[in-house]
Structure formats: C-alpha cells, structure tokens
Amino acid sequence: MSRRPRVRLRPQGVLLLLCGAALLRIALFGELYLRYVKEGLRPYLVASGAALVALALLNLLTRTAPHDEHDHDEHDQDEHGHDHTRTPRIAWLLTAPALALLLFPPPALGSYSAEREEARVAAQGAGTFPELPAGDPVDLTLGAFASRAQWDTGASLAGRTVRLTGFVTHSDDGTWSVARLLVTCCAADAQALKVEVRGETPPPADTWVTVTGTWHPTGTPGTPAARPVLDATSVKRTTTPTDPYEKR
Amino acid sequence: MDGLRRGVGDGVRVAVRALVYAVVGGVSLLAVVTVGSVLGPMVVLDLATPAMAAWWTVFTAVAVQGIPFLLLGTVVSAAIGAFVPERVFKRVLPRNPVLAVPVAGAAGVVLPGCECASVPVADSLMRRGVAPAAALAFLLSAPAVNPVVLVATSIAFPGDPAMVGARLVASLAAAVVMGWLWVRFGKEEWLPSVRRGGGGPAAAGGWRGFRDGLQHDFLHAGGFLVLGAAAAATFNILVPRSLLDVFTGSPWLSVLLLAVLAVVLCVCSEADAFVAASLTGFSPTARLAFMVVGPMVDLKLVALQAGTFGRAFAVRFSSATWVVAVLSSVLVGGWLL
Numbered sequence: 001m002s003r004r005p006r007v008r009l010r011p012q013g014v015l016l017l018l019c020g021a022a023l024l025r026i027a028l029f030g031e032l033y034l035r036y037v038k039e040g041l042r043p044y045l046v047a048s049g050a051a052l053v054a055l056a057l058l059n060l061l062t063r064t065a066p067h068d069e070h071d072h073d074e075h076d077q078d079e080h081g082h083d084h085t086r087t088p089r090i091a092w093l094l095t096a097p098a099l100a101l102l103l104f105p106p107p108a109l110g111s112y113s114a115e116r117e118e119a120r121v122a123a124q125g126a127g128t129f130p131e132l133p134a135g136d137p138v139d140l141t142l143g144a145f146a147s148r149a150q151w152d153t154g155a156s157l158a159g160r161t162v163r164l165t166g167f168v169t170h171s172d173d174g175t176w177s178v179a180r181l182l183v184t185c186c187a188a189d190a191q192a193l194k195v196e197v198r199g200e201t202p203p204p205a206d207t208w209v210t211v212t213g214t215w216h217p218t219g220t221p222g223t224p225a226a227r228p229v230l231d232a233t234s235v236k237r238t239t240t241p242t243d244p245y246e247k248r
Numbered sequence: 249m250d251g252l253r254r255g256v257g258d259g260v261r262v263a264v265r266a267l268v269y270a271v272v273g274g275v276s277l278l279a280v281v282t283v284g285s286v287l288g289p290m291v292v293l294d295l296a297t298p299a300m301a302a303w304w305t306v307f308t309a310v311a312v313q314g315i316p317f318l319l320l321g322t323v324v325s326a327a328i329g330a331f332v333p334e335r336v337f338k339r340v341l342p343r344n345p346v347l348a349v350p351v352a353g354a355a356g357v358v359l360p361g362c363e364c365a366s367v368p369v370a371d372s373l374m375r376r377g378v379a380p381a382a383a384l385a386f387l388l389s390a391p392a393v394n395p396v397v398l399v400a401t402s403i404a405f406p407g408d409p410a411m412v413g414a415r416l417v418a419s420l421a422a423a424v425v426m427g428w429l430w431v432r433f434g435k436e437e438w439l440p441s442v443r444r445g446g447g448g449p450a451a452a453g454g455w456r457g458f459r460d461g462l463q464h465d466f467l468h469a470g471g472f473l474v475l476g477a478a479a480a481a482t483f484n485i486l487v488p489r490s491l492l493d494v495f496t497g498s499p500w501l502s503v504l505l506l507a508v509l510a511v512v513l514c515v516c517s518e519a520d521a522f523v524a525a526s527l528t529g530f531s532p533t534a535r536l537a538f539m540v541v542g543p544m545v546d547l548k549l550v551a552l553q554a555g556t557f558g559r560a561f562a563v564r565f566s567s568a569t570w571v572v573a574v575l576s577s578v579l580v581g582g583w584l585l
Binding site for chain 1: 462
C-alpha cells in the first residue's frame with residue numbers, strides 16, 4: 001500500500017509564518033519596531049522576517065515524502081530533539097508575541113516607566129562642555145540638557161533659550177517633568193531622562209510636548225544639588241515622534 | 249497526466265482545509281469578540297493599566313530583540329549539523345578535553361551575537377562529537393568576549409580601557425574554569441542530548457537536514473526565548489531599578505546584588521555595559537560582576553538551556569556558573585580595577 005505524498009497545513013509552517021509576518025509588519029511595513037528596539041536592528045529584523053516567511057512557505061508548499069508521513073503527531077516515544085519533523089509544544093508560546101505584534105502592537109513605554117525610574121545621567125564628572133550650537137531657541141536632547149545642567153562648570157546653558165521635546169510625567173511632590181526614555185538595545189533596558197519644568201501648568205501625563213525655556217541653575221555643577229530644571233516660557237503639544245526613545 | 253490530476257487534487261484539498269480553518273477561526277474569533285464586548289470593559293480596564301501595557305511592551309521587546317540572534321544561532325547550528333562532518337572538529341580541537349576547553353573558550357570570539365545565539369550552536373557542537381566541556385566553555389564565552397560586545401563596553405565606559413580588559417579576562421576565566429569543572433565533575437547523564445549521540449532519524453545531511461534542523465531548533469528555542477522574555481518582563485515591572493540605590497553601601501553586598509540583578513533583568517549582552525555604566529552608585533567590581541554574570545546566567549538563558557539540554561542540567565550548570573562568574577569578577581576586579 002503506497003500513500004500518496006500530499007501538501008498539508010503543518011503547525012510548524014503556520015508558526016513560522018506568524019513569526020515572520022509579525023517581524024515584517026513591524027520592521028518592513030512600518031516603523032513600529034522603534035517602540036521595542038533600536039533603529040540599527042532593522043535590517044536584521046527584515047532579514048529574519050523574510051527568512052522565516054521563506055522557511056514557512058517551503059514548509060507549507062513542499063510535499064512530504066511518503067516515508068515520513070507517520071511521525072508527525074504530537075505524541076511519540078522520543079522525548080526531545082531528534083525527530084525534527086515534530087512541532088515542539090513549547091513553540092506555541094511564540095504565538096503570544098507574534099499575535100500581539102500583528103493584532104495590537106504594545107505601545108511604547110511612557111510615563112509609567114519614567115515615573116518609576118530615578119532620572120539618571122551617565123557619570124561624566126564635572127568639567128567644561130563645548131559651546132552650544134547656534135540658534136535661538138536651540139534644540140537639545142534631554143540627555144544633552146541634563147548632562148550640561150549637572151556637570152558643566154562652564155555654565156554653557158546660561159543665557160540661552162532651549163527647546164526640549166518629550167512626554168509629560170508627574171511626580172509625587174507635585175512637580176512635573178518633560179521626560180524621555182533612553183534605550184540602548186531594547187525597551188527592557190530603558191533608562192529615564194527627566195527635566196523638571198517650572199512656570200507652566202502641566203498637561204496630562206503622557207502628552208508629548210515641546211517646551212521652550214531657559215535653564216534654572218539649582219546648585220554647583222558636579223554636586224547632587226545640581227538637577228536639570230527648566231523655567232518654561234511656552235509648552236506646546238506635539239505629535240509622538242516616530243522614534244519615541246532618545247538616541248544615545 | 250496522473251501527476252497533474254494529483255497536483256490539482258492536492259490544491260483543492262489545501263483550499264478546502266484552509267477554508268475550514270478560516271471558518272472555524274472566524275467563528276471562534278467572533279465568539280471571542282462578542283463575549284469580549286460584553287465582559288470587555290472590566291477586563292480591558294485591567295489589561296490596559298499602564299503596568300500591564302509596560303509588561304507587554306517589555307515582553308515583546310525582549311522577544312523581538314532576541315529572534316534575529318536566535319535565528320542566526322540556529323542557522324549556524326543547523327549548518328554545523330548538516331554540512332560539517334565530525335572529523336573537522338576532531339582535527340581542530342585538541343583531543344584532550346583539558347586542552348580543548350581553553351581553545352574553545354577563545355573561539356567564542358568569532359560568534360558575533362548575544363547569548364541567544366550561543367545555546368543552539370553549543371548544542372550542535374556537542375552532537376558533532378565535540379567534548380561537552382569544550383562546547384560549554386564556548387557557550388559561556390561566546391556572548392561575553394566577542395568584538396561587538398567588547399566595543400559596546402568600551403563605548404559605555406569611555407576612558408576606562410581597564411574595564412574592557414577586566415571583562416574579557418574575567419569572562420574567559422569563568423568560561424574556562426567552568427569547562428574544567430565539567431571535565432572533573434560533570435556527568436554525562438545530565439546531558440540527555442549528548443548521551444544519545446549524534447544523528448536521529450531526521451538528522452539527515454544536506455539541504456533537507458539543514459531545513460528540518462533549522463525549523464525545529466528555531467521553534468523550540470524560540471518558545472523558550474518567549475518564556476524567558478515573560479520572566480524578564482515580570483521582573484522588569486516588579487523591581488524598580490531605583491530601589492537599588494538603597495544597597496550601594498556595602499561593597500560585598502553590592503557585588504552580590506548586581507550579580508542577582510544580572511540574572512533577573514536578562515539584559516542582552518550587547519547592552520548590559522550601558523546599563524552597568526548607568527548604575528553609578530556601585531563599585532567598579534560590582535559593575536564588572538553584572539557584566540560577567542549577565543551573558544552567562546540569566547532567566548532567559550536558563551529557560552533556553554533547560555529546553556535544549558534538560559532541566560537537570562540547566563539548574564546545576566547555571567548555579568555553578570553564577571558562583572564561578574562572581575568569584576572570577578571579584579578576583580579580576582581586585583586585580584585590574
């Protein structure tokens with residue numbers, strides 16, 4: 001009795017297709033991947049997505065040779081590993097992130113994470129900084145503003161009007177800050193950058209704003225008393241940038 | 249003619265099958281949506297809390313970040329399994345495992361990826377007859393000492409080349425010591441995949457074997473990656489990093505604390521230097537411990553190892569590695585930093 005080769009919808013193929021489609025959706029057909037990882041990973045995500053889809057199509061469209069038709073089913077004697085045609089049960093977990101990305105991509109981290117984290121600025125030690133670029137107001141990243149406010153003994157921020165962009169966070173003590181998260185590799189390592197804003201009424205948390213104002217010195221640079229604070233002259237709402245995190 | 253008819257028959261069968269799947273799937277989706285819209289508001293309020301949203305984001309981020317590296321690792325391991333004959337490794341590596349361990353540890357320099365890639369590669373090395381001790385030394389050293397990671401470390405600690413050197417030395421030392429410990433104390437029965445020897449029914453060579461191996465290993469390891477990502481996200485949400493500043497007082501406690509933190513946070517080895525650099529309240533040795541332990545032991549890796557080598561192995565091996573890595577970073581940190 002010879003069984004005919006046939007084309008089947010195999011679970012491996014479906015799983016691979018889901019994973020590949022999810023990667024392609026966030027990295028190739030949009031900018032959603034920036035919510036989770038760095039820009040530099042994009043080519044790898046696209047390549048992996050394409051490879052997974054190709055593998056899935058090969059799996060779904062090729063005919064199975066008749067002799068290995070019998071060993072596809074979930075239960076067999078082999079505990080693990082060598083029967084490569086079987087779908088490992090743990091693999092079904094992959095559907096969770098894949099479907100999440102396809103159906104309801106989780107949002108970028110925002111004020112919830114920023115509020116829980118102490119604002120940090122990379123340890124640099126006090127010293128002088130190069131002149132700020134020309135421009136009035138001058139656009140600065142939160143990291144640049146914060147490190148100059150905390151470490152610059154040359155007070156390069158003094159007398160300059162700066163413009164910062166980030167989302168709104170509120171603190172328990174009633175102050176509010178414009179914040180952004182610094183992501184090195186993926187969202188799991190996000191660190192908060194915050195600049196306290198004074199002199200304007202706070203918008204609701206997680207609103208993206210552009211704040212214009214001047215530096216408010218709080219203490220000698222290099223000591224813990226020096227915190228990044230801005231005396232705001234205007235707060236404008238803005239749209240969420242494509243890359244919600246600050247570049248390092 | 250017959251073949252053509254058969255082909256058409258197959259096509260129809262697939263179409264019917266797809267239709268059935270679509271109908272069943274659609275009906276159940278509708279049912280879920282109906283129930284959801286009735287019970288929804290309560291549940292959704294719960295799911296949409298910022299903490300839950302942050303959990304999902306971190307969870308997917310770890311999975312998305314890990315998948316390209318995992319795929320790279322499984323491609324390399326499937327290629328080793330399908331195309332590289334056993335005798336190649338026999339010729340390259342010294343026959344004596346005691347000598348093979350440092351060679352394999354140093355060879356970790358060539359795999360430019362993070363820890364997700366090294367587990368499947370080490371597994372396929374073992375199946376190709378490489379001494380488990382040597383493969384394990386490679387498993388531990390590859391994510392810690394490759395050029396990408398070392399460059400990232402030097403960027404994270406500008407003007408502090410001693411930190412890069414200390415990381416290289418401490419990681420290599422820990423990997424080699426673990427390999428030797430395995431030579432002395434390791435038991436084959438903790439490694440079911442090796443005991444059975446290479447080559448099962450589907451471990452065919454050539455393209456077919458490559459494709460089957462790749463598919464299987466990726467899905468298998470991917471499932472465990474997702475498990476690890478869930479654990480990492482949970483700890484990420486439960487443990488605010490600012491809490492750590494409380495523990496910066498004692499130098500010994502801070503080393504242990506950062507070594508534990510490295511395990512639960514599961515920061516990718518290419519990023520952990522930046523996180524370590526931001527932990528400003530801690531001694532250089534404690535930060536070194538964070539960077540040495542992280543690529544060798546973390547929840548995601550334990551999950552991957554448990555899936556690949558078995559739970560008995562993963563628990564023993566990871567706890568021993570943790571101790572060795574902490575000791576190694578304390579010694580090297582005292583010497584170089």
